[in-house]
Amino acid sequence: MVTLAEVAQHAGVSASTVSYVLSGKRSISGATRQRVEQSIRELGYHPNAGARALASSKSNIIALMIPLRTDMYVPVMMEIAIAVATTARTHGYDVLLLTGEEGPDAVRRVTGSGLADAMIVMDVELDDERLPFLRGTHQPSVLIGLPADTSGLTCVDLDFKATGALCVEHLATLGHRDIAVIGEAPAVYERHTGFAERTLDGLRSRAQELGVRTLHRPCEGGYDAMAVTLARVLDERPGTTGFVVQNESAVEPLLALLRQQGRAVPEDVSVVAICPDQVAVQASVRLTSVAIPAQEMGRHAVERLVAKLDGHGTDEVVLITPELTERASTGPAPAVAS
Amino acid sequence: MVTLAEVAQHAGVSASTVSYVLSGKRSISGATRQRVEQSIRELGYHPNAGARALASSKSNIIALMIPLRTDMYVPVMMEIAIAVATTARTHGYDVLLLTGEEGPDAVRRVTGSGLADAMIVMDVELDDERLPFLRGTHQPSVLIGLPADTSGLTCVDLDFKATGALCVEHLATLGHRDIAVIGEAPAVYERHTGFAERTLDGLRSRAQELGVRTLHRPCEGGYDAMAVTLARVLDERPGTTGFVVQNESAVEPLLALLRQQGRAVPEDVSVVAICPDQVAVQASVRLTSVAIPAQEMGRHAVERLVAKLDGHGTDEVVLITPELTERASTGPAPAVAS
DNA sequence: AGTCCTTGTCGAAGCGCTTCGACAACCTAT
DNA sequence: ATAGGTTGTCGAAGCGCTTCGACAAGGACT
Numbered sequence: 062m063v064t065l066a067e068v069a070q071h072a073g074v075s076a077s078t079v080s081y082v083l084s085g086k087r088s089i090s091g092a093t094r095q096r097v098e099q100s101i102r103e104l105g106y107h108p109n110a111g112a113r114a115l116a117s118s119k120s121n122i123i124a125l126m127i128p129l130r131t132d133m134y135v136p137v138m139m140e141i142a143i144a145v146a147t148t149a150r151t152h153g154y155d156v157l158l159l160t161g162e163e164g165p166d167a168v169r170r171v172t173g174s175g176l177a178d179a180m181i182v183m184d185v186e187l188d189d190e191r192l193p194f195l196r197g198t199h200q201p202s203v204l205i206g207l208p209a210d211t212s213g214l215t216c217v218d219l220d221f222k223a224t225g226a227l228c229v230e231h232l233a234t235l236g237h238r239d240i241a242v243i244g245e246a247p248a249v250y251e252r253h254t255g256f257a258e259r260t261l262d263g264l265r266s267r268a269q270e271l272g273v274r275t276l277h278r279p280c281e282g283g284y285d286a287m288a289v290t291l292a293r294v295l296d297e298r299p300g301t302t303g304f305v306v307q308n309e310s311a312v313e314p315l316l317a318l319l320r321q322q323g324r325a326v327p328e329d330v331s332v333v334a335i336c337p338d339q340v341a342v343q344a345s346v347r348l349t350s351v352a353i354p355a356q357e358m359g360r361h362a363v364e365r366l367v368a369k370l371d372g373h374g375t376d377e378v379v380l381i382t383p384e385l386t387e388r389a390s391t392g393p394a395p396a397v398a399s
Numbered sequence: 400m401v402t403l404a405e406v407a408q409h410a411g412v413s414a415s416t417v418s419y420v421l422s423g424k425r426s427i428s429g430a431t432r433q434r435v436e437q438s439i440r441e442l443g444y445h446p447n448a449g450a451r452a453l454a455s456s457k458s459n460i461i462a463l464m465i466p467l468r469t470d471m472y473v474p475v476m477m478e479i480a481i482a483v484a485t486t487a488r489t490h491g492y493d494v495l496l497l498t499g500e501e502g503p504d505a506v507r508r509v510t511g512s513g514l515a516d517a518m519i520v521m522d523v524e525l526d527d528e529r530l531p532f533l534r535g536t537h538q539p540s541v542l543i544g545l546p547a548d549t550s551g552l553t554c555v556d557l558d559f560k561a562t563g564a565l566c567v568e569h570l571a572t573l574g575h576r577d578i579a580v581i582g583e584a585p586a587v588y589e590r591h592t593g594f595a596e597r598t599l600d601g602l603r604s605r606a607q608e609l610g611v612r613t614l615h616r617p618c619e620g621g622y623d624a625m626a627v628t629l630a631r632v633l634d635e636r637p638g639t640t641g642f643v644v645q646n647e648s649a650v651e652p653l654l655a656l657l658r659q660q661g662r663a664v665p666e667d668v669s670v671v672a673i674c675p676d677q678v679a680v681q682a683s684v685r686l687t688s689v690a691i692p693a694q695e696m697g698r699h700a701v702e703r704l705v706a707k708l709d710g711h712g713t714d715e716v717v718l719i720t721p722e723l724t725e726r727a728s729t730g731p732a733p734a735v736a737s
Numbered sequence: 738a739g740t741c742c743t744t745g746t747c748g749a750a751g752c753g754c755t756t757c758g759a760c761a762a763c764c765t766a767t
Numbered sequence: 768a769t770a771g772g773t774t775g776t777c778g779a780a781g782c783g784c785t786t787c788g789a790c791a792a793g794g795a796c797t
Contacts, residue, residue, distance in 0.1 A: 062513075064783055075747045080785060087786095090745060107511030111452025112783035115752050120449060125496065129481060139477045143467065146498045155514065158463065158494040160484045173445030175400075176493065283681040310681055313651055317683055343621040343648055345655055402753060413777045418755060425756095428775060450753035453782050 063106040072100035083108065114175065123154045123366060124177035126168075126191075128184035129161040134309065137337055137355045138183065141205060144359025145181060152367045154178075168194040179366045181205060185216075187253040201369035203362045207255045211378050215369070217361045220380035221256045224351050225264030227385050228305045228333045231349070233271040236394035237303035237331060240268065241294045242277040243287075243315060245308050250279055260307055260335065276301070282310025284317070291318050302394045307335040316345050316390075327392035338386070347388040354381055401444040410438035421446065452513065461492045461704060462515035464506075464529075466522035467499040472647065475675055475693045476521065479543060482697025483519060490705045492516075506532040517704050519543060523554075525591040539707035541700045545593045549716050553707070555699045558718035559594045562689050563602030565723050566643045566671045569687070571609040574732035575641035575669060578606065579632045580615040581625075581653065583646050588617055598645055598673065614639070620648025622655070629656050640732045645673040654683050654728075665730035676724070685726040692719055 069076040074093060081087040082097040089097075100106075114120040125145055127138060146156045157177050159167045161184065168191050171177045178200070182191060185206035195202045196213050204216045232240055242264060244250070245257050261277055268275045276298050280290040290311075294301060306312045312334050316326060324330045326346050334341055334350040341350035361379055368374030407414040412431060419425040420435040427435075438444075452458040463483055465476055484494045495515050497505045499522065506529055509515045516538070520529060523544035533540045534551050542554045570578055580602060582588070583595050599615055606613045614636050618628040628649075632639060644650045650672050654664060662668045664684050672679055672688040679688035699717055706712030 062783095065785095066783075076784080077748075077786075078746060081746085084785080087746090088744065093745075105511070107508065109453070109783055110512040110514040111449050111456075111458060112752090113785080114449030115447070115453050115754080115782090116784040116786080118449075118752075118785095122495075127481070129485070135477050136473045139473050142480075142496065143465070143498055146496050147467070147500055150498075150501065156496040157460075158480065158484050158496040160481055160488075162485055163488065170445065173443070174448040176448040284683050314683065317655065345622050345652065400753095403755095404753075414754080415756075415778075416776060419776085422755080425776090426774065431775075447753055450782090451755080453752090453784080454754040454756080456755095456782075 062109075063104045065106075065108070068097065068100050068104055068106050071104060072097045118175065120175060120178050121154050122157050122177045123149050123363070124157045124159055124167075124171045124180040126159045126161060126180065126182045126184075130184075134353075136309075136339070137353050140337070140355035141183065141359040141362075144356040145363055148360045148363040152363065154363075154367070165191050165194050168198070172198045172200045179203075179370055181362050181366060185255065187255045187258075201366055201374075203366045203369075205358055205362050207259065207378065209255070213376055214378075215365050215374075215376050216378045217358055217365065218256065218378075218380060219353060219358065220383055221259040222263030223380075224335060224383040225260040225262065225305075226267035227351055227383050228335065229264050229267045229271065229273060229275070231333060231385055231387075231391065232303035232305070232331060233268075233273050235303075235331060235391060238273050238394065239298050239301045240273055240275045240303040240305060241298065241301045242275055243290065243294075243304060243306045243308060243311050244277055244279045246281045247279040257307065264305065274298070280308055280311050282308060282314075284314040287311050287314035288318055291315065302330055303391075304330065304332045305335070306332060309336050309340055312336065312340070312348065313344055320345075326390050329395055331391035331394070333385070333391060341386070341388065344390075346390045349386065349388045349391040351383045351385050357381060400447075401442045403444075403446070406435065406438050406442055406444050409442060410435045456513065458513060458516050459492050460495050460515045461487050461701070462495045462497055462505075462509050462518040464497045464499060464518065464520045464522075468522075472691075474647075474677070475691050478675070478693035479521065479697040479700075482694040483701055486698045486701040490701065492701075492705070503529050503532050506536070510536045510538045517541075517708055519700050519704060523593065525593045525596070539704055539712075541704045541707075543696055543700050545597065545716065547593070551714055552716075553703050553712075553714050554716045555696055555703060556594065556716075556718060557691060557696065558721055559597040560601030561718070562673060562721040563598040563600065563643075564605035565689055565721050566673065567602050567606045567609065567611060567613070569671060569723055569725075569729065570641035570643070570669055571606075571611050573641075573669060573729060576611050576732065577636050577638045578611055578613045578641040578643060579636065579639045580613055581628065581632075581642060581644045581646060581649050582615055582617045584619045585617040595645065602643065612636070618646055618649050620646060620652075622652040625649050625652035626656055629653065640668055641729075642668065642670045643673070644670060647674050647678055650674065650678070650686065651682055658683075664728050667733055669729035669732070671723070671729060679724070679726060682728075684728045687724065687726045687729040689721045689723050695719060 065076050065079050069079045079097050082089050082094050127142060149156050180202040183205045185204045185208050187209040189208050192208055204214055207216050207218045249257050265275055278290050278294055280286055319326055319330055326332055334348045336350055338352045341348040403414050403417050407417045417435050420427050420432050465480060487494050518540040521543045523542045523546050525547040527546050530546055542552055545554050545556045587595050603613055616628050616632055618624055657664055657668055664670055672686045674688055676690045679686040
């Protein structure tokens with residue numbers, strides 16, 4: 062293993078000079094710099110991370126807490142994680158992967174040991190038990206998701222309220238008056254994951270403004286669950302012509318079931334999904350959808366965090382504006398039959 | 400920040416004693432141990448990771464290289480990553496997330512800097528460019544996936560050859576004589592990702608032994624691609640009654656298309672999928688499938704790695720035996736019509 | 738010619754931990 | 768009682784780096 066001292070000797074300078082060449086924190090003459098860089102290359106030197114962390118009290122590592130559950134939005138989580146990792150690298154940081162399993166302890170462990178300089182927390186619940194610990198430390202952190210109380214926290218999320226509103230709006234504009242909302246699994250609501258409730262919120266209040274009716278039903282993924290849910294919905298509101306689906310694994314079953322019942326999409330029924338673009342494009346009917354901008358969220362989170370680490374950067378909530386892409390699953394409401 | 404020295408002072412012992420209490424590398428009297436542990440608790444002490452790494456030349460971090468692509472098997476990748484992270488924690492390791500983006504450089508960087516003690520590499524190609532670097536370092540590593548030349552490497556993977564064989568076998572036993580294999584996207588084959596070719600291999604040789612015909616077609620995911628592929632297959636082999644699908648995003652389209660053409664599953668056509676159980680269960684027909692044991696693979700990989708780090712543990716290839724679960728998508732071949 | 742900066746480099750201290758050798762204190766066997 | 772082992776604890780060195788103050792050497796002023 063090559064050390065700083067060896068590089069210094071090889072280049073005929075002192076260790077500190079090499080260090081300053083590396084960090085650029087003091088000016089070094091061109092000649093010396095080149096000699097040092099040459100030696101670094103020749104010897105294949107890599108600074109030792111541990112020594113660096115010890116001496117500078119900075120690890121250049123960002124911790125990322127991902128949910129342990131794989132029951133929802135897995136591709137989105139993955140995409141965020143990848144975006145975080147690649148963006149972090151461009152800022153000179155590596156990413157430490159923490160699962161939710163340890164819970165708040167993980168926060169303590171990582172902050173306490175100086176393993177990471179900062180932390181990104183995904184899958185935040187409205188009243189997340191990790192929040193006190195995040196507020197209690199001076200280690201910067203960014204949440205992906207929105208808790209109930211955001212004071213003293215930096216959060217990045219899709220504006221799910223606007224997302225909900227956008228969906229109804231689109232359907233209402235097309236003349237739909239009776240809209241069913243197929244939501245996430247009941248467990249998601251019980252857990253008080255904010256995004257689901259916020260979507261519903263935006264959806265309902267916009268619906269009221271526009272004078273359209275909504276009916277919300279949580280739904281587990283899969284065919285069987287969707288079949289039951291759909292039957293109930295149509296039983297209660299036979300005139301339903303618009304669907305908003307916020308559950309990746311319910312969307313394809315819904316399409317199949319509608320087809321099976323002889324309801325054509327988009328002629329008889331319109332469907333708007335809240336899902337990644339890839340899902341929307343690969344479905345049996347190309348879905349009008351509001352995308353979940355996973356990459357952007359991951360990137361944003363890292364950039365906020367790096368700003369905080371660099372001293373500028375404030376606590377604030379960044380809500381990404383949703384965008385609805387019209388595809389083949391929505392169309393004008395059919396003429397009223399009854 | 401609390402340091403070892405402060406704990407030592409608080410407990411009235413020397414720093415080294417505290418260190419030995421923590422590591423258990425020398426015997427400490429019960430009384431002293433308790434006093435130290437008490438002080439640790441009272442002061443809320445957490446050992447500094449950097450200092451530890453520097454002094455012991457061990458970071459207690461395992462690097463995990465995940466693919467940058469999100470074009471295939473994302474849930475599987477995610478599940479593996481989570482399994483790796485949680486298993487690693489039970490052995491006292493944290494996980495550093497590296498994307499494939501940096502390629503071989505990441506290997507050099509991480510080994511060179513002592514950031515991680517060991518490395519798990521996913522999405523290995525047959526002739527992966529990272530292999531030379533992995534062989535060249537004495538840092539232990541485990542691959543998830545199988546390259547062409549496994550000498551000097553430890554690998555963990557599903558036995559895809561046996562998986563392929565198992566699929567044909569099941570269909571052949573049910574009387575199917577003409578089997579279509581719907582594979583991954585062409586890009587996967589071009590990249591020479593081993594698992595796809597190995598599956599095909601096992602599938603074909605077993606088919607030959609059993610005297611059944613196979614026709615393999617790669618296929619992008621989604622409806623349109625699947626429609627084209629299916630049409631071609633049925634054109635070339637109208638008598639096809641069995642399908643093996645190794646592409647998550649082709650399976651649902653295939654089922655829909657078959658249904659649409661009036662071919663009932665499993666009465667007219669049988670379908671075996673190679674996919675995670677969750678996908679198999681949530682499909683419109685509960686699929687007979689060979690599961691991809693993501694958790695097991697992640698767990699195995701970490702355990703191999705830890706064994707190596709502990710000195711025992713050898714280079715070897717661990718192939719997990721596939722298991723076929725019979726569900727509702729396969730049945731006896733229909734009586735020959737022609 | 739002397740003073741004052743600026744620029745480039747060095748030496749040394751120290752980050753918080755592990756680990757090795759030393760060594761009291763005690764126990765056991767002669 | 769003495770030699771020989773254990774057992775439990777300590778002190779000190781050192782891991783590889785960063786960073787601070789010091790200080791030559793030269794340039795720009797009076």
